[in-house]
Amino acid sequence: xxxxxxxxxxxxxxxxxxxxxxxxxxxxxxxxxxxxxxxxxxxxxxxxxxxxxxxxxxxxxxxxxxxxxxxxxxxxxxxxxxxxxxxxxxxxxxxxxxxxxxxxxxxxxxxxxxxxxxxxxxxxxxxxxxxxxxxxxxxxxxxxxxxxxxxxxxxxxxxxxxxxxxxxxxxxxxxxxxxxxxxxxxxxxxxxxxxxxxxxxxxxxxxxxxxxxxxxxxxxxxxxxxxxxxxxxxxxxxxxxxxxxxxxxxxxxxxxxxxxxxxxxxxxxxxxxxxxxxxxxxxxxxxxxxxxxxxxxxxxxxxxxxxxxxxxxxxxxxxxxxxxxxxxxxxxxxxxxxxxxxxxxxxxxxxxxxxxxxxxxxxxxxxxxxxxxxxxxxxxxxxxxxxxxxxxxxxxxxxxxxxxxxxxxxxxxxxxxxxxxxxxxxxxxxxxxxxxxxxxxxxxxxxxxxxxxxxxxxxxxxxxxxxxxxxxxxxxxxxxxxxxxxxxxxxxxxxx
Amino acid sequence: xxxxxxxxxxxxxxxxxxxxxxxxxxxxxxxxxxxxxxxxxxxxxxxxxxxxxxxxxxxxxxxxxxxxxxxxxxxxxxxxxxxxxxxxxxxxxxxxxxxxxxxxxxxxxxxxxxxxxxxxxxxxxxxxx
Numbered sequence: 227x228x229x230x231x232x233x234x235x236x237x238x239x240x241x242x243x244x245x246x247x248x249x250x251x252x253x254x255x256x257x258x259x260x261x262x263x264x265x266x267x268x269x270x271x272x273x274x275x276x277x278x279x280x281x282x283x284x285x286x287x288x289x290x291x292x293x294x295x296x297x298x299x300x301x302x303x304x305x306x307x308x309x310x311x312x313x314x315x316x317x318x319x320x321x322x323x324x325x326x327x328x329x330x331x332x333x334x335x336x337x338x339x340x341x342x343x344x345x346x347x348x349x350x351x352x353x354x355x356x357x358x359x360x361x362x363x364x365x366x367x368x369x370x371x372x373x374x375x376x377x378x379x380x381x382x383x384x385x386x387x388x389x390x391x392x393x394x395x396x397x398x399x400x401x402x403x404x405x406x407x408x409x410x411x412x413x414x415x416x417x418x419x420x421x422x423x424x425x426x427x428x429x430x431x432x433x434x435x436x437x438x439x440x441x442x443x444x445x446x447x448x449x450x451x452x453x454x455x456x457x458x459x460x461x462x463x464x465x466x467x468x469x470x471x472x473x474x475x476x477x478x479x480x481x482x483x484x485x486x487x488x489x490x491x492x493x494x495x496x497x498x499x500x501x502x503x504x505x506x507x508x509x510x511x512x513x514x515x516x517x518x519x520x521x522x523x524x525x526x527x528x529x530x531x532x533x534x535x536x537x538x539x540x541x542x543x544x545x546x547x548x549x550x551x552x553x554x555x556x557x558x559x560x561x562x563x564x565x566x567x568x569x570x571x572x573x574x575x576x577x578x579x580x581x582x583x584x585x586x587x588x589x590x591x592x593x594x595x596x597x598x599x600x601x602x603x604x605x606x607x608x609x610x611x612x613x614x615x616x617x618x619x620x621x622x623x624x625x626x627x628x629x630x631x632x633x634x635x636x637x638x639x640x641x642x643x644x645x646x647x648x649x650x651x652x653x654x655x656x657x658x659x660x661x662x663x664x665x666x667x668x669x670x671x672x673x674x675x676x677x678x679x680x681x682x683x684x685x686x687x688x689x690x691x692x693x694x695x696x697x698x699x700x701x702x703x704x705x706x707x708x709x710x711x712x713x714x715x716x717x718x719x720x721x722x
Numbered sequence: 723x724x725x726x727x728x729x730x731x732x733x734x735x736x737x738x739x740x741x742x743x744x745x746x747x748x749x750x751x752x753x754x755x756x757x758x759x760x761x762x763x764x765x766x767x768x769x770x771x772x773x774x775x776x777x778x779x780x781x782x783x784x785x786x787x788x789x790x791x792x793x794x795x796x797x798x799x800x801x802x803x804x805x806x807x808x809x810x811x812x813x814x815x816x817x818x819x820x821x822x823x824x825x826x827x828x829x830x831x832x833x834x835x836x837x838x839x840x841x842x843x844x845x846x847x848x849x850x851x
Contacts, residue, residue, distance in 0.1 A: 631785070648785045648786055654756075705759075706759035709761035
């Protein structure tokens with residue numbers, strides 16, 4: 227079997243609430259120097275009657291609990307993680323070094339500007355770097371994640387129209403879009419209007435034309451799109467929308483396919499979000515929060531969120547609050563997910579322009595290598611040169627009754643995180659595979675071997691695949707029951 | 723998969739059973755097969771107006787969330803309340819216990835725009851290519 231998975235020493239870990247003993251604690255607190263108060267007397271009915279069932283464990287118990295849980299996890303540090311659309315690239319350890327420098331890690335967000343010059347300069351330089359990579363005039367680092375970036379970008383678009391006394395209602399979204407796009411529209415009071423893509427998976431101007439009118443606030447485009455194809459008519463689409471007074475929002479989720487090779491600002495995008503946790507190697511969850519800066523053209527600058535890190539004439543830096551009276555305001559507490567800004571900046575400077583370009587080239591090359599190699603066995607949904615990800619389907623397994631879900635489960639036995647399944651919705655039984663530039667040719671070959679082997683199994687011994695996973699700590703979970711009868715809250719057993 | 727002869731069908735895989743000026747609406751066995759196990763059905767309240775080809779609710783399965791489209795225009799006169807506790811009825815009996823809503827039609831001529839069972843089976847054949 228390709229890969230290197232074996233049954234290993236894994237632990238069954240009780241909930242932390244079920245460990246420990248009454249009264250046990252992992253810390254010793256100093257004797258309180260303030261007099262006791264009686265909260266019941268102060269708060270009356272608001273005072274809780276039962277003690278919360280908090281875990282009572284020693285420090286080693288707590289550490290072992292979480293380490294054991296982490297051993298049940300799969301991460302990019304464990305193995306290949308081809309989860310399409312998520313850009314699960316390796317997070318270089320030098321980023322962690324930079325983010326842990328005490329001057330950054332221990333800085334209080336309310337530190338006066340004069341004492342936080344290094345951090346402000348980093349924010350300013352990161353902004354300038356991101357703007358340069360994408361052909362934007364400015365970038366707001368505030369949004370905490372990609373979806374909030376979308377929301378903020380659309381809010382700026384709304385403010386732009388409103389400043390001109392207009393209130394167009396429609397946002398055009400191709401049917402291949404990310405699910406977050408319509409949600410961001412709805413939250414901004416826009417109506418998401420989906421429009422079709424052609425049979426090759428991209429938008430054609432003729433298909434867009436009937437939807438473009440004076441009521442269009444914006445078009446929201448992901449380029450390359452969610453089926454991994456470059457929207458070749460992007461500039462024309464942008465012109466059509468601009469001609470009617472609308473703006474163009476670029477979903478930067480797939481920036482990893484064009485960074486250093488094409489600039490969204492040059493193909494007509496007015497505002498876009500970056501997903502630092504995708505393209506710029508900051509961690510996805512677990513290791514830290516996301517970060518979704520928004521890049522924009524000059525016309526949108528008056529509406530940008532405040533504060534903005536600005537450079538003074540004397541070379542010092544400040545957080546500027548007052549220069550944008552039409553600003554949409556603050557969109558999060560404090561300034562940005564600063565630790566992510568440090569990591570992204572470290573990555574950018576470590577790579578340099580040549581390095582960023584090479585990362586893009588390798589990400590696209592890797593995806594196309596998989597497209598060709600997997601295409602020998604699997605049905606490739608759109609058989610043309612792809613960008614950073616490729617869509618295949620379970621179509622050739624139709625007679626075996628083995629489905630995409632079964633293939634995804636079986637891949638775990640081969641040591642791979644499954645790809646994104648059943649998305650994009652326009653492809654039946656889709657598997658969206660994004661290797662990123664992280665993987666070597668040897669690793670890609672092992673993955674292809676695993677996929678070929680699963681295809682063989684599906685035809686020779688389908689129950690091996692439909693019964694998968696076999697090597698994981700837990701076998702196939704009852705997702706249906708979990709969804710129909712969710713247990714959302716831990717209820718502590720009553721102690722005697 | 724079965725497509726009962728007495729029903730009319732939409733391209734979005736809803737069926738309509740005509741009874742006087744009311745139609746009962748559900749999703750087809752093809753839709754159910756594509757969706758997998760249904761976990762939640764979100765339906766409008768009785769009295770809501772719906773338009774032909776417009777969205778009237780959502781159906782969620784372990785795989786995906788899909789929109790429900792009305793085959794005709796009119797007003798919702800009944801909703802299958804049982805689905806709240808037992809959405810699996812949509813999987814088990816899509817044409818019977820798994821029905822979704824009743825709609826009092828405002829324009830019965832819209833029924834002519836729907837497919838009959840043979841046309842729908844053809845349509846599925848093409849989709850499956």
